[in-house]
Amino acid sequence: MIPDKKRDLQCLLCQRPLRRIGEDFTGKHIYKCHDCQYVCTTISTAAETAALYDDPEYFDGWGCNLDFDYDRFEPSVHQQVDDYLDFLAAHTQGKSLLDVGTGSGLLPHIALQRGYEVEGTDLSAYVSQNVPAKGGFPVHHGTLDDIRFARKYDIITLLHVLEHTGNPLAMIGRCKELLNSGGHVVVVVPNYQSLDSRIKDLLSKFKLKQRPYKHLALGHHNWVFSIKSLELLGEKAGLQIVHRETRQPAWRAGAWHRLLGRFGLATWCWIVYRKMSDKLQLVA
Numbered sequence: 001m002i003p004d005k006k007r008d009l010q011c012l013l014c015q016r017p018l019r020r021i022g023e024d025f026t027g028k029h030i031y032k033c034h035d036c037q038y039v040c041t042t043i044s045t046a047a048e049t050a051a052l053y054d055d056p057e058y059f060d061g062w063g064c065n066l067d068f069d070y071d072r073f074e075p076s077v078h079q080q081v082d083d084y085l086d087f088l089a090a091h092t093q094g095k096s097l098l099d100v101g102t103g104s105g106l107l108p109h110i111a112l113q114r115g116y117e118v119e120g121t122d123l124s125a126y127v128s129q130n131v132p133a134k135g136g137f138p139v140h141h142g143t144l145d146d147i148r149f150a151r152k153y154d155i156i157t158l159l160h161v162l163e164h165t166g167n168p169l170a171m172i173g174r175c176k177e178l179l180n181s182g183g184h185v186v187v188v189v190p191n192y193q194s195l196d197s198r199i200k201d202l203l204s205k206f207k208l209k210q211r212p213y214k215h216l217a218l219g220h221h222n223w224v225f226s227i228k229s230l231e232l233l234g235e236k237a238g239l240q241i242v243h244r245e246t247r248q249p250a251w252r253a254g255a256w257h258r259l260l261g262r263f264g265l266a267t268w269c270w271i272v273y274r275k276m277s278d279k280l281q282l283v284a
């Protein structure tokens with residue numbers, strides 16, 4: 001796939017022209033839609049993306065290991081997965097769960113113990129070959145468009161996935177197709193409007209940061225969202241927004257962090273979309 005230069009320069013959500021606001025320390029261009037409140041960069045080709053995530057080393061580190069020996073994952077990783085699953089229990093219904101871009105597979109693995117029927121997807125051949133034996137659930141290899149799913153799901157999780165995609169709107173649309181009526185999509189992404197990101201953005205803008213815009217992680221993130229852009233994305237995809245908040249990672253859950261969350265300034269955006277039942281959609 002050749003990157004669509006035209007689309008790169010046009011807002012995904014409102015089709016207005018994007019404004020170039022600078023470049024990061026590696027020279028990647030940064031574009032912004034001022035109405036929709038997100039930034040993006042030139043989208044990598046599908047081949048580049050596949051190569052990046054197919055490298056087993058990509059899944060090493062971050063408190064995990066390549067043996068997918070879950071007991072040896074760092075406690076913070078387990079803590080985060082528990083936080084996700086508590087959130088799913090509070091904000092979604094149903095038992096069939098598809099974890100897109102499952103990586104280490106820890107979330108479906110623990111979800112299985114909590115009584116969910118789970119499946120995963122991943123772009124990495126290494127993950128799809130090795131995680132099923134360790135995690136106890138199937139992992140489909142490839143993109144959501146390529147995989148031939150035999151069923152639909154009650155819950156689809158996109159945890160730190162949407163910011164890596166070439167087209168988040170197309171991806172959310174595909175999730176909608178894969179959902180049962182009344183099912184939920186749960187999205188967690190970095191928050192472009194977090195206090196941390198705002199400060200680092202300003203420092204980058206005024207060239208006071210040694211590696212400008214490094215915090216946007218544009219080496220592998222194509223998009224940086226806020227609650228506002230995620231809301232627009234859901235509306236555009238024809239999904240109902242049933243919950244949104246900003247929240248710190250589970251291992252940073254002190255009083256100060258809760259305060260950031262209260263003002264929408266925490267590190268990550270969490271949003272829950274719901275696919276309306278067919279009956280309601282007819283009325284809408």
Ligand SMILES: [Zn+2]
Pocket residue numbers: 011012013014015016033034035036037
């Ligand atoms: Zn826009």
